[in-house]
Amino acid sequence: MSTATDKVQNIQNQVHRLVDIYRETKNELDEKTNELIRLAELIKGEQKKYSDLNSQIEQLRLIIAFDGNQKDRSVMKSQLNEWVKEINKCLAILNV
Numbered sequence: 001m002s003t004a005t006d007k008v009q010n011i012q013n014q015v016h017r018l019v020d021i022y023r024e025t026k027n028e029l030d031e032k033t034n035e036l037i038r039l040a041e042l043i044k045g046e047q048k049k050y051s052d053l054n055s056q057i058e059q060l061r062l063i064i065a066f067d068g069n070q071k072d073r074s075v076m077k078s079q080l081n082e083w084v085k086e087i088n089k090c091l092a093i094l095n096v
Contacts, residue, residue: 061079064072 061076
């Protein structure tokens with residue numbers, strides 16, 4: 001009879017260990033999930049900064065083009081032409 005009790009006790013101990021391992025793993029997963037959320041928010045913020053800086057660069061290029069020499073104006077004109085073509089392509093796609 002003692003061996004059956006020992007086996008039951010052994011199974012209970014294993015179940016307790018598995019439950020502990022499950023809890024630890026779940027806690028680690030929760031921590032990793034929170035870290036992932038934090039990093040995703042950080043990336044989103046950095047992407048916004050990147051976008052803002054690109055906008056500032058474009059604004060500065062426009063200022064330089066209008067105040068700059070003929071070469072700068074030519075570069076800006078070609079850039080504006082590219083943008084117009086891209087906008088026209090988008091409009092054509094939207095009209096389909």
